[in-house]
Amino acid sequence: MSTPPAGVDDLTPQWLSAALDTRVDTVDATRIGTGQMGSCFRLHLDGPEIGGRVPATVLAKLPAEDPASRAMVAGTYRGEVRFYAEVAPTLDIRVPGCHHATEVDDEGRFALLLEDVAGGRVGDQLAGCTPAEAIAAAENLAGLHGPRWCDPTLAEIDGYAVSGPDDAALMGEFLPPAVDTFLHPETGIGALVSDEDAATLREASSLLPGFLLARPERFAVTHGDYRLDNLLFLPDGTSVALDWQTVNLGLPARDLAFLVTTGLPIEDRRACERDVVAAYHARLTSYGVAQGLEECWDDYRFAVLTGLLVEVFGCAFGARTDRGDRMFATMLARTCAAIRDLDTLALAQG
Template sequence: MNVLIETADDITPAWVGEVLGVVPDALDVTPVGFGQIGSCLRVTLSGEGLPPSVLVKLPTADAGTRGMLVGAYRSEVSFYRELEPTVAVDVPRCHLATDVTDDGRFTLVLEDLAPARQGDQLRGGTPEQVLAAAENLAGLHGPRWCDPTLLELGWITMQDAEGADLLASVYGPAIDTFLEITGPLMSAEAAATVRATEDVVVGWSLARAERFGIVHGDYRLDNLMFSPDPAVPVKAVDWQTLSLGLPAKDLAYLVATSLDAPERRACEEAVVAAYHRRLLAHGVTGHPLEECWDDYRFAMLQGILVSVFGCAYGARTDRGDRMFAVMVERTAAAVRDLGTLDLR
């Protein structure tokens, strides 16, 4: 049987048996989430030797959109197939990750994390949630810290001069669109900070390349599942934006976009210190806490960069507009507090 499927109708007891090794007595399929770049289906299972449910991720049905998303689909599938076994970040267990075809078809079957709860980007997180997420993040960065074999993978890359040139050509227009959309939702101070990033973002994107690792690229509350289990309090999902780069970009993005300024100011040094301790536990050497803190300050532009492009070029929703505005309001405050624009 071909385990690569295309629609919910293809999820049959026989197919589940092929994937999980046990044919269920019965199953029920329901959609989960909004499905903007694909579909996510919860498959509830009955029968001995099976989990209560699994999640099945499929690409969008629109062939044109699917073709444009091949790279993102391959990133997530390749993470589970090639990188996840080599790192220590807590993620859903992967039951199946097929090849991604040239026209963007794939099938991914993952552990269903219910009753864990997704973080809420608009509402923000708690310092305790951010601390747990930062410690989990060190499990992504630490085991492959500056690992030269990452540069040989091909499907995951580091920013280069060509990419920096492209960034220089599109970032200014993206800022214009972003501020047109979010202007009424943000302070004038935050908008001014966004404008000020245009002069430094290209050099910033290439800087500190001597320290690199696997960068999730969108490690924020909406992509984190929080559990009351103290042994595994958080798991990270959505691995479609992977790159190689300065690991602190993920850390700065997480902290700045999750917490309003007073909460962030009160806990960020402790969060960075806890993340750094976990890095050392995963074998990182030659990276003192002072350097980690400086990288964290420097990396703060990540939250603005990702939000500007996500808002300017992504599918618009009312929640999305408000979310990007809040993320940038929080991050812009961190950029000003930490003197990020003065760092090189």
């Protein structure tokens, strides 16, 4: 992999010509997105060969501009670069094509040049999705899990590992104050959380460190944040998965349960979740995975607890915004309803 640029101003025609192995005469960069974990730009390219193998627009993902912020999350940058450069080609999930990936240097600088997927609509975590969209995203997710299901060589990839006792101990230390912060009406979103959901969260929180270690006999590459805001829905009814900074190894059903229980409005989820899980399972078994549908359903019920981890830690330690507060409150309400509907706490305790 090549040496990364210092910033967007270094994405010159000369640098891009070398990176894309085609002549680039001019480039115009337009910032897109909010850039909480990094920066993203749409690059408009021009040159005699542009429009063929290399399209006229590509997306450039760069790190945060602040050096301290870059250093703090350099590990997540390495995980995303490694996914696109090394892991994605071995899987069957639809993701943006990677035109070029640099190394991540000691200062946390990197560059990813990715496909600018045309015609896609980003999902909306607040609004939720339709059952058809949930099925499309679940079927695409099976293409992440199935091809390397329980593949022991995944542990040989630098940075990839299933959670261990140290991870569970660390969670046990940080989770109680995080829950208190999350539910506080001033420091968190307690004012937006019902008493019933707060009680469900507190009851479930004691089970979460053990949940992190459970069912290690089934693992695959997991996205870690497979939700609507990280998905594109295309006009042909398929989906594309974005933002691979939280990728690791784990129980595959965690991604599935997080998608379904936080993305579908509660009544829609109750009506169609069996169909979504069945669609995921059907594609999963097409890769030769020998998991029965009822075992898949059992993993799904168990894995609903995943939502609590993302919601609590994401809100308690992330940057606060009005939309973010409403999003986490909506996600928590959907997660807690699913926990109660599916009797997840009894399953986890057993």
